[in-house]
Amino acid sequence: MTNAHPDRPSRTTYRHGDLHHALLTAGLELARDGGPAAVVLREATRRAGVSPSAAYRHFADRRALLEAVCSAAQSGLANAIQDALDQLPAANDRAAAARAHLRAVGAGYVAFARAEPNLFRTAFSPSENLERAESPARAGRSGMTPFQLLNAALDDLVEAGELPRERRAGAEFLAWSAVHGLAMLAIDGPLRGLGPAQIRGVTERLLDMVHHGL
């Protein structure tokens, strides 16, 4: 069981063609079912049908690959949030729409953590990481990173008159803290055992807390 993809079509050309992309894809696959610790250089090269050292032509070291995978995972998170936003019904009440907007961001965040716990863990694994929360590599199809999607929702809340402008600054950290913490509890913590409906319930309550407390 050392090789999940024993004999890949075993390319005939000497050059691979798009090894960088192949390694990233393999790494993402490894992360999806194994978390950050499972993204291993040699296994990635194996799946790409290439010798171990070949990876060093495209990534400085294992850490560099892991960070690329991590960015891809954050991009997936951004898409999950976007999914939640897309399902938002068109509302005529501006204020209610803004509130729903913020809630959808939180709900999408937690939903992704539950659907892809290993990718979620990977997205937030390496230190020196979250710092660049706005790197384009972390963006989803909307072109925005999870952090930016959250900020947009908060801005919307202000413009809708639902959040006093003087409380806007820093609010993203409060909201993010709450949602991120909940996501962690939901996949690794005491909330792990709960079913989807219950998780949704706790999430709603937490979003209430954020809304009232912000």
Add this chain to the structure above:
Amino acid sequence: MTNAHPDRPSRTTYRHGDLHHALLTAGLELARDGGPAAVVLREATRRAGVSPSAAYRHFADRRALLEAVCSAAQSGLANAIQDALDQLPAANDRAAAARAHLRAVGAGYVAFARAEPNLFRTAFSPSENLERAESPARAGRSGMTPFQLLNAALDDLVEAGELPRERRAGAEFLAWSAVHGLAMLAIDGPLRGLGPAQIRGVTERLLDMVHHGL
């Protein structure tokens, strides 16, 4: 630099005496300056002045050692919270005291994360972990785990009439989510660069949010 403790007093007896404890201590030291990934069996045995395989007489595998270290780290977190509680001035206002009680738990939590980021990361690293949030091994000098200290604070809040009893159930998850998330942002996230005073400020604001939103 493969061995930080080159020639330990190199015991004369064949038996070590308390290898289990020595390994755990070494593991904790490794975790303190290197995080969960740095707690490595062979290095721990080296520091204990013992051969690599000896560890297997006391821990099933590396994971088992890591989990023991993790419990110890949580115990440290419990003590940090207790420190914050101990510094609480004796108040005569029951309600204010209960509010301060909860805030102290949150503040101690974040303070520990900032003071010992690697231990904090270790405390919450292995999956299958937070589940047993009440294991005695995770308790601090008060005999309570971080989770139990939080619950006690919330109970106090109810008894002081500051939290409606019907909103008590599950409140621990909301409060924990917020504080835990903030702690993560403060050590690995965008809040990493902030100074102690600024972190205290954000923490206060977050605790306001929790208090108003609970």
Add this chain to the structure above:
DNA sequence: GCGGCAATGTTAACACTGTAAACATTGGCG
């Protein structure tokens, strides 16, 4: 007291990892 057993450590080995240096191949540019 003492003999043997079970607990504890040691040695040696295996399979795996990341990484570097020297070498091989080849696409494309002058």
Add this chain to the structure above:
DNA sequence: CGCCAATGTTTACAGTGTTAACATTGCCGC
């Protein structure tokens, strides 16, 4: 068309977790 830079391979080394076979010795029952 020939050469060079980019890309991939081979080989090697140090480090890791883990196991099996062996060594030592504290302690418990006779």
